Amino acid sequence: MTAPSHPRVSPEALLEMKDGPSYELLDGQLVEREVSRLSSKVGLRIGRLLAAFVDEHRLGDAYESELGIRIFPDSDRTRRADVSFVSQKRLPVGDSSFLRIPPDLVVEVVSPTNGAWQLRAKVDEWLANGVPLVWVAFPTAREVHVYRASGHHSILTAADEITGEDVVPGFACKVAEFFPAQD
Numbered sequence: 001m002t003a004p005s006h007p008r009v010s011p012e013a014l015l016e017m018k019d020g021p022s023y024e025l026l027d028g029q030l031v032e033r034e035v036s037r038l039s040s041k042v043g044l045r046i047g048r049l050l051a052a053f054v055d056e057h058r059l060g061d062a063y064e065s066e067l068g069i070r071i072f073p074d075s076d077r078t079r080r081a082d083v084s085f086v087s088q089k090r091l092p093v094g095d096s097s098f099l100r101i102p103p104d105l106v107v108e109v110v111s112p113t114n115g116a117w118q119l120r121a122k123v124d125e126w127l128a129n130g131v132p133l134v135w136v137a138f139p140t141a142r143e144v145h146v147y148r149a150s151g152h153h154s155i156l157t158a159a160d161e162i163t164g165e166d167v168v169p170g171f172a173c174k175v176a177e178f179f180p181a182q183d
Contacts, residue, residue: 038180039111042139043082046107046178050085053164053171060087063099070098071129079125082137083107085168102130104167109137123147133167142179 043065051062062085068078084103086092092101106126110119119136126134127149134147142158148165156162156175164171 038139039082039109042137042179043107043109045180046109046135046137047083049173049177050083050105050107050168050171054085054168057170058088059168060085060089060091060104063103068098069103070100071102071131072125073129079122081106081126082109087167102126102132104131105133105135105164106131107135107137109139133165135162137178139179142176142182144175144178 054062065080065082070078085105087104123134132149136145144156146154158176160175162175
């Protein structure tokens with residue numbers, strides 16, 4: 001017996017779905033983005049910190065998780081980052097439904113339902129498609145794994161300082177600021 005095949009969904013159809021931001025599109029198939037309360041809260045905190053900094057310094061635009069990103073050779077693939085940033089000098093002209101250039105920074109926040117292999121595959125996919133810097137925040141462990149296009153990887157704990165390196169020049173804060181206070 002073969003598994004039932006699901007109809008392929010186009011990126012345009014994803015845009016028209018009222019719950020479209022809850023999904024990514026992988027090889028024409030809808031994949032639900034399961035987000036916990038804690039991971040959503042952490043994503044919002046990181047987004048606020050990053051957006052406030054890049055707005056104040058006019059460095060570019062920060063985006064939240066609802067933005068579809070279509071930078072993959074497979075035209076039936078649309079990803080969503082929990083937070084992303086595009087520098088001012090690279091901002092696309094006009095308003096497109098999808099971001100069609102690689103963000104300069106992608107932030108992923110781990111939820112309890114994220115499998116390690118899925119997360120690593122997504123990080124590798126971002127890096128392979130032109131994203132120079134990826135932060136993966138682990139809310140329960142209160143740490144951030146930093147991946148760079150150069151292949152260099154580091155792990156920062158709550159006591160460490162995270163910087164935007166040359167991607168978001170001047171951005172710096174304690175990793176602890178990304179996470180809610182511990183009781």
